Amino acid sequence: MALLDTTGSVEQHVGARKDDDDDGNDEERDKLKSREDVVIREAEERIADLEHEMLEAVRELRLRAGGRYERAMNRALLALCGLILSLELVVNQIQNDTHRMVSGSLVCAAMLGYVIAGSWTEDGSIDKEGGGGEEEAFMARVRAAGQRRRTLKAELGKTGAPWTRAPQMRSIREEESIGEESETTGSVQMPSTVDGWVIKSEAELASVEELRERLADLEDECTSRPLDLSDCVLIRFVRARKSLDESEAMFRAAAQWRRETRPELLLTDYAPSRAFRRWVPGGFCYSDREGTPLFIDRIGRLDVPTCMKHMRDEEYLDFAAVKEEIIEQKCIESQRRIGRPQYQVVVISDVKMLSMRHWHTRGIRVLKAAVSIDDTYYPERLKVAYIINAPKIFSFIWKVVKTFLDVNTRAKIQIFSNTPTEELLRCIPPEHLPKCYGGDLVVDGDPECKSILGIGGIIPDDYDASEDHEIGEGHFLRSAALPTTLAAQ
Numbered sequence: 214m215a216l217l218d219t220t221g222s223v224e225q226h227v228g229a230r231k232d233d234d235d236d237g238n239d240e241e242r243d244k245l246k247s248r249e250d251v252v253i254r255e256a257e258e259r260i261a262d263l264e265h266e267m268l269e270a271v272r273e274l275r276l277r278a279g280g281r282y283e284r285a286m287n288r289a290l291l292a293l294c295g296l297i298l299s300l301e302l303v304v305n306q307i308q309n310d311t312h313r314m315v316s317g318s319l320v321c322a323a324m325l326g327y328v329i330a331g332s333w334t335e336d337g338s339i340d341k342e343g344g345g346g347e348e349e350a351f352m353a354r355v356r357a358a359g360q361r362r363r364t365l366k367a368e369l370g371k372t373g374a375p376w377t378r379a380p381q382m383r384s385i386r387e388e389e390s391i392g393e394e395s396e397t398t399g400s401v402q403m404p405s406t407v408d409g410w411v412i413k414s415e416a417e418l419a420s421v422e423e424l425r426e427r428l429a430d431l432e433d434e435c436t437s438r439p440l441d442l443s444d445c446v447l448i449r450f451v452r453a454r455k456s457l458d459e460s461e462a463m464f465r466a467a468a469q470w471r472r473e474t475r476p477e478l479l480l481t482d483y484a485p486s487r488a489f490r491r492w493v494p495g496g497f498c499y500s501d502r503e504g505t506p507l508f509i510d511r512i513g514r515l516d517v518p519t520c521m522k523h524m525r526d527e528e529y530l531d532f533a534a535v536k537e538e539i540i541e542q543k544c545i546e547s548q549r550r551i552g553r554p555q556y557q558v559v560v561i562s563d564v565k566m567l568s569m570r571h572w573h574t575r576g577i578r579v580l581k582a583a584v585s586i587d588d589t590y591y592p593e594r595l596k597v598a599y600i601i602n603a604p605k606i607f608s609f610i611w612k613v614v615k616t617f618l619d620v621n622t623r624a625k626i627q628i629f630s631n632t633p634t635e636e637l638l639r640c641i642p643p644e645h646l647p648k649c650y651g652g653d654l655v656v657d658g659d660p661e662c663k664s665i666l667g668i669g670g671i672i673p674d675d676y677d678a679s680e681d682h683e684i685g686e687g688h689f690l691r692s693a694a695l696p697t698t699l700a701a702q
Contacts, residue, residue, distance in 0.1 A: 411444050411554050420451045420460075427461050431468055439541040439591060440467055445556035452621065453592035467590045476590075479535040480542070483690075488523040488678040490687025492516060493532070494667030497543065497692040498654070499645035499699060501559045504551045505596050506543040506697060507641060508536070508558055513566040513602065514669025517576040523678060526579050532689075533583035537591040539693045547697040557596035559640065561650070565602035572610065584617040593621060599637060600628045601650075644699050665692040 412418050425442050428435070435441045447464075454460040471477070485493075494511035501507055544555035587594065600607075607628075615623055629636070634651030646652025648660035656662040667688040 408554075411448055411556065417448060417451060420457060421447045424451060424457055424460055424464070427457070428464060431465070434472075435468060438545060439538065440464075440471055445544075445554050449556065449593035453588075453619070463589070463592065470590050474534075476534045476538055479531060480538050483531065483535045485528055485532065485687065485689070486524060486678060487684055488520070488672075488676075489528050489532070490689070491678075491684045492520060492523075492667075492669060492672055493529075493689070494669035496666045496689050497539070497695055498647065498662070498665065499695060500543075500547055500697040501596075501641045501645070504547040504553055504555055504697060506540055506547065506555070506558050507645060508540070508560050509647070509666050510560060510562045511565075511666060511669050512562055512571075513564040514667070515571070516670065516672045517571050517573045519672040519676075521573060521575050521579075523672070523676070526575075526582070529579045530583055530586065533586045537587060537594065540591075540594065543697050550697065556594075558594055559596050560598040561637070562598060562600045563602055563650075564600055564604070564607055567604055567607055567610065569606065577613065580614070581617045588619045588622065592619070595622055595625050597640065598626045599633065599640075600626060601632050601637075603628055603630050664688055665695065 406412065407415055407418050412421060421444055424447050428442060428447075432442060438446060440446060450460045450464045450467075451457070454463055492515075494514045496509060498507045498509050540558045544557070547553075548555045603611075611628070618626075627636075632650055637646055637650060638652065641652065643651075643653040645654060647654045647656075647662045647666070649662075654662060657664050665688050
């Protein structure tokens with residue numbers, strides 16, 4: 214049964230097809246077969262991921278529901294089972310494997326039965342004694358699904374870690390020290406006080422001071438932002454978790470991640486591919502009225518399916534990390550310029566042109582990983598986000614995307630079906646807001662400021678990144694070089 218025994222199925226199928234191929238010298242056919250095999254392998258990995266997530270979801274619900282499952286949870290599990298079944302049928306249709314199509318359907322039906330009937334008693338409460346089998350047997354299935362997931366990722370050359378820097382991004386200057394002081398690096402220490410801007414209450418002040426004491430052993434290591442023991446950093450970890458124990462654990466995990474990945478090196482080593490520089494929109498655009506850095510994202514103009522063909526997952530995850538590192542540098546620059554602590558970012562996300570084309574399995578997975586980097590290692594970074602020009606389909610996509618976001622982050626997001634010029638201008642000075650959004654900013658005669666915010670759009674079928682030599686450093690890096698205010702230019 215493919216759903217419950219995916220390990221090795223890909224290799225067996227590939228081997229069988231290779232044996233049946235009498236014309237092994239046909240290069241074109243070999244290319245098509247290789248491409249198809251990659252599609253099958255990636256789809257099987259998605260199936261294993263979804264199966265593992267479903268089993269984990271059932272386990273969490275059984276442990277936490279407290280006596281009764283919500284109908285919404287029921288529908289969510291049914292939808293997940295249906296998605297697994299759909300992927301399974303797609304893979305088996307590609308493979309033309311009728312036996313596996315039938316067996317996969319039967320397995321999904323059995324799992325639906327387990328979820329619907331096995332875990333409920335007649336009155337709707339949890340059947341703690343039954344639940345479709347003994348607890349140990351159930352947990353064994355969870356562990357087995359996790360093992361198959363790790364096996365498939367290993368076959369595809371993945372590490373299973375949330376992010377690993379792409380090989381070409383690795384610095385040739387690994388021996389350099391971290392956090393050397395310069396114009397835009399290092400800490401700008403402010404005395405701990407309830408200022409109403411960084412620390413807003415006596416309770417927050419007490420939490421920050423206690424967290425600093427708990428992390429005293431990291432004082433010599435965490436000497437520069439974005440991870441030092443200053444108020445601007447510690448307050449974000451305090452707000453990100455409900456208890457100081459959790460905040461401390463989160464900070465230590467971030468310190469460990471930085472030791473292992475050295476994301477600060479991306480500030481000098483970041484070199485996205487030509488295709489990424491050309492087609493992935495978004496860039497920095499000075500700051501709001503209080504000096505907070507402004508980032509404008511035009512996700513609606515991103516051709517997700519074609520970008521996934523031209524670019525690697527690591528490029529997007531590198532982009533997520535380097536963007537956060539640049540935000541920190543801009544916060545420090547603004548803080549030194551105006552004398553007010555800065556530790557957050559304002560985001561405008563233009564989702565005009567958003568469609569089902571953006572609903573892409575691998576794209577959603579990469580987005581989830583990028584959001585995980587932001588929320589886990591750069592928590593509470595968002596000051597406010599304006600999602601503008603939202604089409605009707607956005608409500609459907611938002612239901613999925615918002616599940617990736619921290620509760621505090623979701624509370625800072627405002628959604629508009631148009632361009633809310635008055636709302637934006639209350640936050641952002643007109644000279645810093647592109648003219649296409651109601652401001653006065655024009656770059657190179659262009660009211661859309663594409664030279665710093667990107668073009669995006671549908672990528673031509675015949676696009677060849679190797680022949681694209683005119684893009685230069687790209688709009689994102691050009692925008693990163695902008696000061697936090699036009700007055701500084």
